[in-house]
Amino acid sequence: MELSRRSFLTAMGLGTATVVAGCSTTNGATSPAADPTGPVAGDITFLCALFEGTTGKETLEGNLLKQFNEKYPDVNVTVDYTDYGSLNEKITTGLASGLMPDVVTLGVGWIPPFAYKNAIAPLPESLATRYTYEERVLEPSRFDGQLYALPMVLDTRIVAYRKDFFEEAGITDTPKDWAELREIAKELTVRDGGTVTRVGFDPFSIDLRQCWETFLFGNSGELFSADGREVLFDSPEGVASLQLFLDMVADGSADFALTTEAGQPTTLQQGTSAIMMTNNSLYVQLQQQSPELVDKIGTFVLGNTTPAMLQGGTMVSQSATSKNPAAARALVEFMGSPDAVLVASEQRGSVPAILDLKDSDYVKSNPMVEFAINNLDKARSEGGTPAWMEIREKIKPTLETAIVGQQSAQQAIDQLAGIANDAIARL
Amino acid sequence: MAVVSAPRDVSAPPATPSRSPAPRRRRAGAARRRAGMLMVAPAFLHALIWIGIPVIAAFVLSFTDYDVLTQPRFNGIQNYVDALSDPVFRRGMVNTLVYAFFTVPVAMGIALLIALMLDTQLRARALFRTAVFIPQVTATIAVALVWLWIYDPRSGLLNAVLGFFGIPAQNWLSSTTWAMPSVIAVGIWQGIGLKMLIYLAALQSLPKDVYEAASVDGASKTRQFFSITLPLLKPATFFVFVTSVISAFQAFDLIYILTDGGPANTTTMMTYEIYKSAFREFRVGYACAQSIILFVFLLLLTLANRRLNGGDSGRH
Numbered sequence: 001m002e003l004s005r006r007s008f009l010t011a012m013g014l015g016t017a018t019v020v021a022g023c024s025t026t027n028g029a030t031s032p033a034a035d036p037t038g039p040v041a042g043d044i045t046f047l048c049a050l051f052e053g054t055t056g057k058e059t060l061e062g063n064l065l066k067q068f069n070e071k072y073p074d075v076n077v078t079v080d081y082t083d084y085g086s087l088n089e090k091i092t093t094g095l096a097s098g099l100m101p102d103v104v105t106l107g108v109g110w111i112p113p114f115a116y117k118n119a120i121a122p123l124p125e126s127l128a129t130r131y132t133y134e135e136r137v138l139e140p141s142r143f144d145g146q147l148y149a150l151p152m153v154l155d156t157r158i159v160a161y162r163k164d165f166f167e168e169a170g171i172t173d174t175p176k177d178w179a180e181l182r183e184i185a186k187e188l189t190v191r192d193g194g195t196v197t198r199v200g201f202d203p204f205s206i207d208l209r210q211c212w213e214t215f216l217f218g219n220s221g222e223l224f225s226a227d228g229r230e231v232l233f234d235s236p237e238g239v240a241s242l243q244l245f246l247d248m249v250a251d252g253s254a255d256f257a258l259t260t261e262a263g264q265p266t267t268l269q270q271g272t273s274a275i276m277m278t279n280n281s282l283y284v285q286l287q288q289q290s291p292e293l294v295d296k297i298g299t300f301v302l303g304n305t306t307p308a309m310l311q312g313g314t315m316v317s318q319s320a321t322s323k324n325p326a327a328a329r330a331l332v333e334f335m336g337s338p339d340a341v342l343v344a345s346e347q348r349g350s351v352p353a354i355l356d357l358k359d360s361d362y363v364k365s366n367p368m369v370e371f372a373i374n375n376l377d378k379a380r381s382e383g384g385t386p387a388w389m390e391i392r393e394k395i396k397p398t399l400e401t402a403i404v405g406q407q408s409a410q411q412a413i414d415q416l417a418g419i420a421n422d423a424i425a426r427l
Numbered sequence: 428m429a430v431v432s433a434p435r436d437v438s439a440p441p442a443t444p445s446r447s448p449a450p451r452r453r454r455a456g457a458a459r460r461r462a463g464m465l466m467v468a469p470a471f472l473h474a475l476i477w478i479g480i481p482v483i484a485a486f487v488l489s490f491t492d493y494d495v496l497t498q499p500r501f502n503g504i505q506n507y508v509d510a511l512s513d514p515v516f517r518r519g520m521v522n523t524l525v526y527a528f529f530t531v532p533v534a535m536g537i538a539l540l541i542a543l544m545l546d547t548q549l550r551a552r553a554l555f556r557t558a559v560f561i562p563q564v565t566a567t568i569a570v571a572l573v574w575l576w577i578y579d580p581r582s583g584l585l586n587a588v589l590g591f592f593g594i595p596a597q598n599w600l601s602s603t604t605w606a607m608p609s610v611i612a613v614g615i616w617q618g619i620g621l622k623m624l625i626y627l628a629a630l631q632s633l634p635k636d637v638y639e640a641a642s643v644d645g646a647s648k649t650r651q652f653f654s655i656t657l658p659l660l661k662p663a664t665f666f667v668f669v670t671s672v673i674s675a676f677q678a679f680d681l682i683y684i685l686t687d688g689g690p691a692n693t694t695t696m697m698t699y700e701i702y703k704s705a706f707r708e709f710r711v712g713y714a715c716a717q718s719i720i721l722f723v724f725l726l727l728l729t730l731a732n733r734r735l736n737g738g739d740s741g742r743h
Contacts, residue, residue, distance in 0.1 A: 089706040095495040096711070113709070117496035256690070257598035261579055272581075390708040397515065400691035404603045426492065 036121075041074035042324030044331060047094070047101035048079050049087045050153065050314055050344050057081065059347055068334045075327040088389075095119065102322040103331045106149060108140040108312050109383020109392065112228055115143035116386035116427070121320045122146045123332065131338065132355040134376040140383060141315055149315035150336030151353035153345045156372040156379065157206055157214050157310040159302045160268055160282060161275040163295075165198075174300040178219075178244055181275075181302065185253035188274035200253035202273035203245055205260035208403070209395040210382065211277050214310040215241035217380040218303035228385030229424055234417035242402055242409040249403065256403050265289050268297060283368035284349030299371050301378055309372070311379035313353065314344075345369070351376075387423035394419045489715035499712060506716030516717060518692050519700040520724075525607065526696065527675035530614040535667055537615070538622030539660075543652075545623070546630045556627070563620030571684035574613050575600075578685075600686050603693045610694050613681055618674065622667050629663035630656070665736050669729055676725055697721045 051060040057079075065077055080101060082090050087107070094100045106114065114120045128138055128147050141149040161174065165188055175181040185200025203211045213223065221237030224230060232238075248254035258273070260266045266282065267273035269290045286294050301307045316335040322328040334340060338354050345352040346362050351372045357363060363370050385391065395416060402412035489506055491499035510516050541559055545552050562570060577584045578599035586596035599609040633656065641651050679698040682688055688695035688703075697717065705714035 088709075092495055092706050092709060092711075114496070117494070119496050257580060257601045259601070261581075262575070264582075390710060393703055393707045394515075397689060397692045397695075400689055404691045406603070406691055 036318075036325045036329035038324070038326045039074070040072050040326045040330045042327050043076045043078065044102035044322065044324050044327045045099075046077050046079045046331060047082060047087070047090055047104040049082050049084050049105045049107075051081065051347060052083060056347055059343055064334075064340050064343060067339065068331065071334075072327065072330050075324075075330065077331060098321075100319045100321050102319050102324060102328040103335070104317055104319060105152070105314050106317050107314065108381050109388050111141055111148045111315065111317070112143045112383060112386045113389045114317070115146070115148045118320050120148050120317045121322070121325065121329075122148055123150070123318065123329075127333065127336065133353065134355055134379065136379045136381070137311065137313075137353050137376060140311075140313075140381040143386075149317040150332060151313055151315050152335060152341050153348060153350035154280075154311055154313035154353050154372070154376075154379075155348075155350055156280050156375075157210055157277055157312070158280060158299050158368070158372060158375075159275060160278045160297055160299050160368075162268060162271070163298050165274040174298070175302065178215075178304045182244075182248065182251075182253065185248060185275060186251060189253045191252070196252055196255055196258065198271060199255050199258050199267070199273045200275060201248055202259060202267045202276035203248070203254055204256055204258075204403075205267055205273075206277045206279065207396060208399050209392065210310050210312065212241055212245070212395070212399055213380075213382050214277065214302075214308060215244060215304070217308035217310065218306060220305045223382065224384045226384075228387075229427075231417045231420045231424070233420075234413050239409050239413050242399060242413060245403060246409055269293055280351055280368040280372045281349040283366050299368055301375050303378075307375075307378045308380050309375055309378045311376070311381050313350070385420075385424060386427055387420070390423040391420045485715040485718055488712050489719050491712040492710075493712035493715075494709045495711050496709065502712070506713045507720070509713060510717050510720055515692050515695065516697070516700050519695045519697045520720075522607065522693075522695060523676055523678070523697045523724075526611055526614060526678055527672055529611045530618060530675050530678075531668065531671045534615045534618045535622055535664070535671060538619045538667070539626050541619065541623045542626035542630055543656075545627055556623075559623050560620040562617045563624075567617070567680040568684060570613070570617055571681055575685060578609055601690055603690055606686055606690060606693045610681060610685055613685070614675070614678060617681075618671065622671065625663055625667050626660065629660050633659050661736065665732065668732055668736075672728055672732070673725055676721060697724075 048060065051057060060079060065079075068077070069075065080090065084107065087105070091100070091104065100119065104120070106120075111120070115122070123146075125147055127150060128141075133151070137151050137154065138147070141147055141151055159174075166172070166174075169187055171184055171187070175184050181201065188198070188200040189196060190198035203215075216223070216233060216238050219237040219241050221235055221241065222232040224232055245254065249256060258267065264270075266276060266278060266285070268276045268278070268282075269286065282297075283294075286297065301309050316332050318325065318328045318332045338352075338357055341352045341354050342357055342360060342362060344350070345357075349366065349369070351369050352360070352363065355373070355376075358373050363373055382388075382392070398412055398416045398419065401407050401415075402409045407415070488499060490501060490503060492502045492506070493499035545556050545559070549555065576582075580586060580596055580598045580601070583599075585599065590596060597605050599605045637655055637659075638651060641655060646654065677698055678696050679702065682694055682696055682699050683702075686694040688699050698721070701714045701717045701721065704710045704717060
């Protein structure tokens, strides 16, 4: 068939009309309908980035949701399992198709963007006080002073070190600031000829964005202003945090290439690093892969001018467009309760978000989780602006340009600040 | 559907004066057109729903700041301005061109060479054909995971082999120097199978009498290859080139698994940036504009190739 100008224009017109018609339909973003006062009944969907694998599914559906259904027999929950890598896609496609799940798990930093666009429903403040929370844990669940999510599990970024390497070098104390960190890292770096076989410090085995944020907070820096409208990380503190990595790479005590490969034991376990940035779930990994190292690895919170521990995690929130908001709210409340939080934490080796669980057997049996929960007063979170979803994706590749020597730390931070300012200006 | 016309009796007078041959031909032609349209309808509807409407929707949305959370707002050509001034997307364009430049001709050359070898009376040629084609039908995620191990700087196969010959180990995927060549190598390896299959089918359909005549005239095998085989393979080459370029421009899964576009955007591609804009940053309108730019790239390359090769008709 030959495409004539007339048929082309007709097709374009029809397509435009279709798209415009699609655009003009009312979506939840403009008319939140999450009134939770109706009957707790109906079918709801739960997009869940926790409870991975067969064991996780059995834990959620065979245990937790059975408890939920005993209390709310008229609610039918369909679970859509995902992982963090696919969570964004699932939410995007769900929103675009008008099939946003009634209840959704979100990451730290995600609440302001979704709340700002009215995609999630506010929760009553009473839910923030029914159990004991560290205020810093609740911070990422809020936007404009309102509660939008309940924290479930936390994944903290801590510093782990090999006690045996410290002992061999006669080092008795963990570093108190960056100067001590650099000194100790240099001392613990091992070379075979010209090749580094053990780095003193491995900051690159966790996401570079989260690592840099930890150091930014530890240097008394901030990401954004309180209202999320002003970029603050382009401060001397932000540049110095990135410059620290560059300096350590330059003196050989850190190596961008010597990192933990996916699915493999960490550099600390392999003995190719003496100190590393890691996640509290390392303890479970040690038990499974290197039980002989369990007693040889210690943890500490590092800071330069103030101790800071980055707090990631998973929160549960209610869609603003749920057709059964009362049922959705009931599930959010249930998933944020100690029973569900403890089970989810145990399954992942994570830190329970509720302080009341501090004395639970699980926390007592996991030294890294216990260490993290005891230091939650030093916890800091990423995000804080409605433009976070766009900005977060740009941080790692932009910082990497400085690490690999394509530009200076100052230039990389300036470039990132430009990107962030543009994103905020588009709000 | 069969369209049967009435037997034509030239000796008998027409039943009615109005039933002249011309209207009958017109009716038969109309019936054939209707039948043709009916037969084409399912494929047309499928293409309209799954290709036509989404393409038009993408085009329209590319002029909006649609973020799936709120309704689209018209913003003119701002997305195109942003895309063309975004250093990372521009880097993705360059990387995509580099990836296509190396994967397409190199893989085509290797595929043709293998096809020529497998077109002979080689022993166990079915086994070799299968072996060459397997990467094409293997899930890219499996391919990428195997290559992740091969490229592993500490326990990978490649560095182990290099070490055996005394060559120092490299950080294949985390070095700004080696990441792109490493991805290109996997792309070439994975793309050879299908190209080889198309070339093999084309080689087997070449007329034997032309070669016999050339042999009688004393043409060497090399002369036969350059003067007969290559020109006769022109339609196949055009097809392989166009599909390979499109495939190279759509490279995504390898990048997603092997490098995540890094380090420092060294291996990011246009498709990967489109994916990130739409699904990680929620900038769907912007991603649509990036997609339209990719489409224009592909269209221009296809038209240029058609012009350079004199089309796919095989004229030479």
